[in-house]
Amino acid sequence: MADIDKLRPLFLNLPIFQPAIKGWNRLEGSPRQREVERSLRAEVRDPLWMLTRQWQFGEFQGDDAGSPIDARLLTHQTFLNRYAVANGPTQPLPIDIPLEARVEREYRSNDLGSQLRIGRYFEKLLRKTVSSTQFQPYKNEYVRQYSIPASEPNPTFDKDTDQTREAVAGKTINGELLLQAVADGSHTVWVNGNTIISSSDKTLLTGIATDLVNWAAQFMTQPESKEDNAWSGTQLEYQFACAAEDTDGTQTVLRADQYENGQLDWYSFDVDSASTLDGTLSQPINPLDECLSFIPAPVSFQGMPQPRFWEMEDERTEFTKIDTNTTDVIKLILTEFMLLYSNDWCVFPYERPIGSLCAIGGLVVTDVFGQRTFIKPAGTGIDDDWTRWSFFSLSTNAAAANTLSLLPPSLGKPQESQPLEKVNFIRDEMANSVWAIESVIPSPLDRGINGFESALAAQNASLSPAAALLPTEAKIRYLLGTSVPYNWIPFIPVHVAGSDRDIQLQRARMPDQAATFKGKILDQPAPYFVNEEEVPRSGKLITRTYQRTRTTDGRVVLWVGRKTTAGKGEGSSGLAFDQLLDTTPSV
Incomplete structure (x- = not known):
């Protein structure tokens, strides 16, 4: 039997031949000449090669799919209208300012810088309101009544503060003191009883005082009450909750218990189905139901592979340099989408108002063949089902998965000042403690200064010179303990109440320190505890800065916020006890 007879059954009796090689990277020619002009023409000289190329790209494979030409979307939207911090009352949540500003904002500091800034603005209002002959007498009356003290403690030992106070004391109006007088009504009483001020100008002065209050309120957004404080000193992060209410009274509560990086997005929130934000609000509840029709548009991006051989690809994105491991699931999924399935996706543009929770009904x-396909929201089912797939679902503590889409009223990219304050939490294993190092502290001029220089000045001002050692024949001397810089605040481990194993960190102080913390980050009521797990081996860095942004209607929003980032690792304070030192002078 000829060899061909042995091979014939393999071709005649088996199904249609299927390619054995299912995957490949790229077919590239090996040029034999330096010029590539002719090869780039892609001249067709071999029809069989072109058919093979089309077969390789799967162009001979047919299916029943058609291109989409119409999409109908049914949505139901509710809007965030409630806000509450931990252990705080529920309050309305208007979206007039970004949510980050509402969460992070602090009260304006009553320091020398604020006194000068507000006082000088009132002088401008006074100059514009009264006549030039009356301006200086009225200003002198205000300076005498609301004066900046010439001698005020300077705990930061900042020379600029001392020089500024010396220059403005008795010459400039204390704006903070004036604001307090306007708020409690004593300013109106003083103006009406002052004989220097004419009767016609008393009403004008009362009016510009009201303008000053309005200007100060617009200058910087502040909390509505002392309870409106989302910062948790124990966890070193912000904690708050928002809620969206529907017409039937049901609420969707969103909690952000680990907000620390200064930027809020949908992944910062978790759905809390077991609680509600109580309280009656006067805000109207206007849910929005929409049924929209779109023309699907193919997804495209820079460097997207082209489906046809004769189309040149954009080289601005180099996919061949993607470095990934088998554990990089997200990167692998994204790479597979870009290289294999990018031309199979379409996008439907849908504009939504900020602060909305959207449920896809x-x-x-509809495709070109007239067939209609109904698509449910991705990720539906049981929340802990391992086969459930979704990228943008909110985490929930309920059994059923939550498929709502959140568009929080967050800010874009704000302008940020130099740090007003910077505290670095580090672990010191040799001293068995944690140190909070105030590397930048706020000065009375409302600016950040070097905490190490301030600590050195405080140490030189408070410590007496070291006593001279008496002559003795002893070769060693005993030292009870060393000291640390004044800007190193100790946090010592203590037991959690009711537990013999769990510990927490309690703020303490060194015995020889006359000065303690200078900033607001560590300014917590005593006893102040920090959870032990909040300070890892890498440490934790907390900064306070001024932040400025604009709203959608162009208004300026200014506030002071905090941001937590990773530290710079462990450190050593050099603290030691029971030291034996050599008294013999070294040669």
Whole structure:
């Protein structure tokens, strides 16, 4: 039997031949000449090669799919209207300012810088309101009544503060003191009883005092009450909750218990189905139901592979340099999408108002064959089902998965000042403690200064010179303990109440320190505890800065916020006890 007879059954009796090689990277020619002009023409000289190329790209494979030409989307939207901090009352949540500003904002500091800034603005209002002959007498009356003290403690030992106070004391109006007088009504009483001020100008002065209050309120957003404080000193992060209410009274509560990086997005929130934000609000509840029709548009991006051989690809994105491991699931999924399935996706543009929670009722897609396909929201089912797939779902503590889409009223990219304050939490294993190092502290001029220089000045001002050692024949001397810089605040481990194993960190102080913390980050009521797990081996760095942004209607929003980032690792304070030192002078 000829060899061909042995091979014939393999071709005649088996199904149609299927390619054995299912995957490949790229077919590239090996040029034999330096010029590539002719090869780039892609001249067709071999029809069989072109058919093979089309077969390789799967162009001979047919299916029943058609291109989408119409999409119908049904949505139901509710809007965030409630806000509350931990252990705080529920309050309305208007979206007039970004949510970050509402959460992070602090009260304006009553320091020398604020006194000068507000006082000088009142002088401008006074100059514009009264006549030039009356301006200086009125200003002198205000300076005498609301004066900046010439001698005020300077705990930061800042020379600029001392020089500024010396220059403005008795010459400039204390704006903070004036604001307090306007708020409690004593300013009106003083103006009406002052004989220097004419009767016609008393009403004018009362009016510009009201303008000053309005200007100060617009200058910087502040909390509405002392309870409106989302910062948790124990966890070193912000904790708050928002809620969206529907017409039937049901609430969707969103909690952000670990907000620390200065930027809020949908992944910062978790759905809390077991609680509600109580309280009656006067805000109207206007949910929005929409049924929209779209023309699907193919997804495209820079460097997207082209489906045809004769189309040149954009080289601005180099996919061949993607470095990934088998554990980089997200990167692998994204790479597979870009290289294999990018031309199989379509996008439907849908504009939504900020502060909305959107529930997708369904999506109906019509293709060129007239067939309609109903698509449910991705990720539906049981929340802990391992086969459930979704990228943008909110985490929830309920059994059923939450498929709501959140568009928080967050800011874009704000302008940020130099740090007003910077505290670095580090672990000191040799001293068995944690140190909070105030590397930058706020000065009375409302600016950040070097905490190490301030600590050195405080140490030189408070410590007496070291006593001279008496002559003795002893070769060693005993030292009870060393000291640390004044800007190193100790946090010592203590037991959690009711537990013999769990510990927490309690703020303490060194015995020889006359000065303690200078900033607001560590300014917590005593006893002040920090959870032990909040300070890892890498440490934790907390900064306070001024932040400025604009709203959608162009208004300026200014506030002071805090941001927590990773530290710079462990450190050593050099603290030691029971030291034996050599008294013999070294040669």
